[in-house]
Every structure is written in C-alpha cells, then in structure tokens.
Amino acid sequence: MSLSESELPRTEEEWRVRLSPEEFRVLREAGTERPWTGEYVETKTPGVYHCRACGAELFRSEDKFDSHCGWPSFDDAIPGAVKEISDNTLGMRRTEIRCARCDSHLGHVFEGEGFTPKDIRHCVNSISVRLEPTQG
Numbered sequence: 001m002s003l004s005e006s007e008l009p010r011t012e013e014e015w016r017v018r019l020s021p022e023e024f025r026v027l028r029e030a031g032t033e034r035p036w037t038g039e040y041v042e043t044k045t046p047g048v049y050h051c052r053a054c055g056a057e058l059f060r061s062e063d064k065f066d067s068h069c070g071w072p073s074f075d076d077a078i079p080g081a082v083k084e085i086s087d088n089t090l091g092m093r094r095t096e097i098r099c100a101r102c103d104s105h106l107g108h109v110f111e112g113e114g115f116t117p118k119d120i121r122h123c124v125n126s127i128s129v130r131l132e133p134t135q136g
C-alpha cells in the first residue's frame, strides 16, 4: 500500500489529516517515541518495513538486530530508500534518517558501535514504519 507520486501530500496540513497526532509528531516534526514503547522493538517477524507516511519500502527484517537500545535497529536499509541529514540539535552531532520518497523522519543512524559486522545502526521509531509480514 504505497501512495503514488500524485497522491503524496504537499503540505504539512495535508499530512496532519492523514496521520495520527503521534505519527505526525514523529514523522513530520522529527519527534522520538519513548524507548521500549514502540510496537516493533522486539519483533522478529520476517517481512519488509514500509514508511508509515507514504508506504515506500525502507528496511528488511533480515537486517534487524537486537541493539537493546529500545528502538528497532537495522544494520542496513533498502538501497536508496533512506536519506541522511546531519542533525546538530540537542547539542549532539547526529545523522538523521528520513524517507527518501516523502521526507518523513524515521530516526537516526549511528556508526562504529560494533553491534554487527556492518557496524551501522539505523535507529528507527516503530511509529515511523509499518511491517508487512512475508506471506507464507
């Protein structure tokens, strides 16, 4: 269930009516859900995680790993699906990740923590994505 290019909202007001208040706060205002509260923190179900705002495919369950940080973590993204933006808010130098298609906020990406051989952690808000389980 992916929005076509012409269906994508153009303004924040259009997004506001499509999304729940909490989805809007995270996706469109770069909010962060509280750790351990998201529905996909410990999910192992095979499938593809889609952008909750526009439906684009973002992450695969094969790349999800247990980071014990309280948010779903992936050591890879579907190529070209996410874009990185440097974020210096809160006095920290971080890299924000957004959906490349609709520019909605997903979370942050961290490197050099040593969790997996790829050594990258896409730290994603559950509310920014929706899992479509693999059929069968």
Ligand SMILES: [Zn+2]
Pocket: 051, 052, 053, 054, 055, 056, 099, 100, 101, 102, 103, 104
């Ligand atoms: Zn999107």
